Amino acid sequence: MYRSHTCGDLTTAQISEEVTLSGWVQGIRDKGFMIYIDLRDRYGITQLYFDAENTPKNILEKAQSLGREFVIQVKGTVVERASKNPNIPTGAIEILVTALTVLNKALVPPFTIEDKTDGGEDIRMKYRYLDIRRNPVKNNLMFRHKVTMEVRKFLSDQGFIEVETPYLIKSTPEGARDFVVPSRMNEGQFYALPQSPQTFKQLLMVGGMDKYFQIVKCFRDEDLRADRQPEFTQIDCEMAFVEQEDILTVFENLTKHLLKEIKGISVDAFPRMTYDDAMRTYGNDKPDIRxxxxxxxxxxxxxxxxxxxxxxxxxxxxxxxxxxxxxxxxxxxxxxxxxxxxxxxxxxxxxxxxxxxxxxxxxxxxxxxxxxxxxxxxxxxxxxxxxxxxxxxxxxxxxxxxxxxxxxxxxxLGLRDPEVFAPLWVVDFPLLELDEETGHYHAMHHPFTSPKPGQLELLDTDPGAVKANAYDLVLNGNEIGGGSIRIHDKEMQATMFKHLGFSPEEAKAQFGFLMDAFQYGAPPHGGLAFGLDRLVAILGGQETIRDFIAFPKNNSGRDVMIDAPAFIDDAQLKELHLKLALKA
CATH class of the missing domain: 3.30.1360.30 (GAD-like domain)
Structure with a gap:
């Protein structure tokens, strides 16, 4: 076996035990007659000790040849340290090494693998696999795992079923730009990568899966910023036979659960604010009320x-x-x-x-x-x-x-304390939003959002006044989740498409499958989706999501580590029925 313990396991309780450890060389201190090596793995750091009196000569010479980030295996005895380090869990012991194996040599890394590194963001993204070895990034990814596990636990305990939905779907004209994928077997036709699983989760409600969730990748071809990536992760949820109050209660409780389990913070009932009040009082629909x-x-x-x-x-x-x-x-x-x-x-x-x-x-x-x-x-x-x-x-x-x-x-003024959490619901959004350039209305959330009860008739006389049965969950000035009660009636959905400028033919071509499904007994339903990347970052005390994603893109949407996106060769283009690309 490569290891009997991890580099974070050993304490004075194991003194005199024979152990085997494996990991990366964090640092070397060669005193001539003795050598100290810090061995690192995901779990911590253990100090290794070699000296001329107790270590075989060939092992000592091999230790002297090691470099930073070499992957090694050692065997030895746990002994008490003469000079203890109270800053690490293993600081009271060290390993007197009796055997050393180099599992892999390493080039000198382009930046120091330490908490405070000398590497800039660009170089660290290029060598992201090295950056992940650093505690700040490693701990962020472990923190993300903890959050996602608590989400799954809470929702499963509430009777939700996790169901996977397709990644290769149909392009629709609503929302941001789609990423499209050419189909080899269907010449001239394209799939789109989903901006969300919206229509599929509604179809699951028609199918009787009355409590659905999915931690799912979504894709939007839009301009990037600190809290946005071309591919991102949602906690996507839908429920049948519910009203708005039911959904707010469930996901308020989920947020309370996360704050309690992850941060040890108890939060009372979340305040609620209408969209109009939020805009009037704070100038935006995601106010920071800390x-x-x-x-x-x-x-x-x-x-x-x-x-x-x-x-x-x-x-x-x-x-x-x-x-x-x-x-x-x-x-x-x-x-x-x-x-x-x-x-x-x-x-x-x-x-x-x-x-x-x-x-x-x-x-x-x-x-x-x-x-x-x-x-x-x-x-x-x-x-x-x-x-x-x-x-x-x-x-x-x-x-x-x-x-x-x-x-x-x-x-x-230091008023945005990342360890203070102030959630609230913003409700009663406008159903439609006027595009000042075109003069046309478009859906503020999406075209499947239901108007508030009793307001459907206003669509013909004053469409800008119609309120949506929609809600956003805001935390510390960031929208972390949003959703709505959906339209579940074919005629109402057709009316909505008409007011969004779809002809009956266009509506049928784009969304006929959904409207057809509504004819077979669609229950009242609604849902919500959390932005997992943003939620994890805020819970982690930050607002930049990049360091909570294992392999993020840069501000140009590029993965500089694997150099993507990239050109494909002419043979592939021909097979996909695409014109030959003009290569720079």
Whole structure:
């Protein structure tokens, strides 16, 4: 056998035992007459000891020839260390080596395999298999495993059945761009990789599998960022014979279970907020409620005071920054420059200091007196010592800009503690969203989302006012899950397709299989999908998902380790009935 114990097993309880260990050489300290080697595996580090008095000469010479990351096997006796290391579980013992086998030599790695490495992100992604040996990445992957096992345990205990759905499916026009796969046996035709198993899980409900889940890969050909990859993993769930309240209860309990089992944190009932309130109060539909700085709308208090910028604005809105009155003019000017960046897009920012003595000093004192500014303070819940920051302009853009400023200030003020968890449900989303460029409506979630009861008739008269029977689960300013009650009636689904611009022929060509299934006794059903990558990252105290994925893509969607995507040869292209690629 290659090992009797792992490198994290041994303690003083095994002193005098003969053991066999295998692993990688983490470090070598050659004192001439004695050699210390740190041997590492997934479980920990054990110190090996060689000396001229107790170690055979050939073994000592072999130890002197080792390099970092060599794979070795040793046999020896567990002895007590003279100089103990309290920072590792095996720090009270070492192995007096009597036999050494080199299982594989190693080149000098391109970066140090240590917690704090000297390797940049690009080089570590190129040699990801080496990066995984480092504790931060290794521990993240083990943490992900722990989360997924708790998810499976909870859902299985609740009567859910895990069912796999196809990866080679049909391309649909909704949502992000599909990744497509040419079919060799069907010339000119293509599969698509699923953006989600949405229609299949609905068909499972028609099939009577009334509690389904799947931890499943999904694929979207879209621009990347810190919390997005071209392939990602969902905890995909669906239930039959349920209303919205049933689904919220189950997945609120799942989230509580994860917080308790993974983080040791108990959370009470999750607050609920409508989409409209979230946008009005925080400027986005996934608000971070770990801290305050709620929006205060100032139109009635700030307009018609001879300040043209506010008078011409559709919305004037502000937030109170805790203890911000102490900011210097230079610091405030830096905030103004920050909101003017193209990524934010504001034209400027008005501010008012709420001094500790109860007086105000603003950048618009020429137009507003102390009573006016006191009303601003009341509307934004400002307290003495705070700074009131005000933006104005078109409603949606201004809310988005102030939301960005709120999050930036919270980060600077240390209000986004990764060990504090503040979940909430956002409900009552619009069913449809207007595309300002085309003037057409599209589904805010997807075309299978049911309108709230009693609102179907509004589709003909005021489609923008129709609310969806949809909900998102938000954690620390991130959407970690979302879902809806589905349409389960063929006629209602046909009506929805009509309002989304599908002709009857197009609807039948794209989704005829689903509408046909509805004719054979489709039960009321609904579901939710968690973004596993994002959920794991947030539970792990981070917002970047890449380090919780074994082999992630870079910001260009490339796997730099295997150099993918890549050209395929002309013979393959011909077999797939594709035109020959133009190779660079």
């Amino acid at each position: 801290f305050g700085m709620a929006f205060g709308e100032l139109n009635s208090l700030a307009q018609h005071k001879d300040f043209g910028i506010f008078n011409e604005a559709e919305l004037v809105v502000g937030i109170a920054v805790p203890n911000g009155a102490a900011y210097t003019r230079k610091e405030i000017d830096a905030l103004v420059d920050w909101v003017r960046r193209p990524q934010v897009g504001a034209k400027g920012m008005v501010y008012a200091r709420y001094n500790e003595d109860g007086t105000f000093k603003s950048s618009v004192d020429k137009f507003y007196n102390q009573d006016d500014l006191a009303n601003w303070a009341k509307a934004t819940n400002a307290k003495p010592g705070d700074l009131i920051c005000v933006l104005s302009g078109e409603t949606n853009k201004t809310r988005t800009q102030l939301s960005a400023l709120r999050m930036e200030l919270a980060t600077r």
